[in-house]
Amino acid sequence: xxxxxxxxxxxxxxxxxxxxxxxxxxxxxxxxxxxxxxxxxxxxxxxxxxxxxxxxxxxxxxxxxxxxxxxxxxxxxxxxxxxxxxxxxxxxxxxxxxxxxxxxxxxxxxxxxx
Amino acid sequence: xxxxxxxxxxxxxxxxxxxxxxxxxxxxxxxxxxxxxxxxxxxxxxxxxxxxxxxxxxxxxxxxxxxxxxxxxxxxxxxxxxxxxxxxxxxxxxxxxxxxxxxxxxxxxxx
Numbered sequence: 001x002x003x004x005x006x007x008x009x010x011x012x013x014x015x016x017x018x019x020x021x022x023x024x025x026x027x028x029x030x031x032x033x034x035x036x037x038x039x040x041x042x043x044x045x046x047x048x049x050x051x052x053x054x055x056x057x058x059x060x061x062x063x064x065x066x067x068x069x070x071x072x073x074x075x076x077x078x079x080x081x082x083x084x085x086x087x088x089x090x091x092x093x094x095x096x097x098x099x100x101x102x103x104x105x106x107x108x109x110x111x112x113x114x
Numbered sequence: 115x116x117x118x119x120x121x122x123x124x125x126x127x128x129x130x131x132x133x134x135x136x137x138x139x140x141x142x143x144x145x146x147x148x149x150x151x152x153x154x155x156x157x158x159x160x161x162x163x164x165x166x167x168x169x170x171x172x173x174x175x176x177x178x179x180x181x182x183x184x185x186x187x188x189x190x191x192x193x194x195x196x197x198x199x200x201x202x203x204x205x206x207x208x209x210x211x212x213x214x215x216x217x218x219x220x221x222x223x224x225x
Binding site for chain 2: 004096106
């Protein structure tokens with residue numbers, strides 16, 4: 001009965017590789033997000049999709065490309081991984097159609113680039 | 115954009131005492147202020163929130179206050195317990211989607 005799930009939980013890879021992180025929510029929400037948490041625990045939004053449409057695209061390198069195949073899924077693909085991409089990536093979702101702003105987070109994916 | 119400042123960065127309290135975390139925001143249009151608790155190795159968990167038309171909200175041992183004039187809001191945890199030890203984040207939202215987070219407060223409850 002997991003609400004927001006992410007795979008994988010851990011991802012260790014070498015510089016230059018391409019990797020993807022997947023997110024799924026079973027809350028019936030219409031908006032999904034990707035956040036990055038750095039080593040100092042700072043949380044910053046990267047992207048947001050509402051009904052599969054990109055609505056927030058922060059200053060993120062073009063190597064990061066989100067894709068939302070449907071309202072319940074939001075994936076994050078990262079090309080040419082760099083050391084500075086090492087962080088914990090969180091997916092979140094919310095129900096904008098209800099006028100509610102609460103965002104619910106997944107368990108995170110710890111990405112380590114060596 | 116919205117800028118949220120959070121203090122203190124670390125807080126150590128004796129079990130049973132109260133803990134207070136304070137945040138300020140910059141955009142007067144912000145209208146929603148959630149608080150998240152993040153335990154080690156887990157994602158942030160929404161614990162309480164307040165909207166700009168409310169001054170105070172309480173849920174058992176947790177309460178949040180909002181002062182719109184001064185643009186600050188606070189989290190109060192009473193009768194702290196060891197399981198309250200975690201990192202707490204305040205946040206503010208201007209439109210319906212974009213949350214801006216504070217830098218976090220690491221709370222340690224000493225037994």
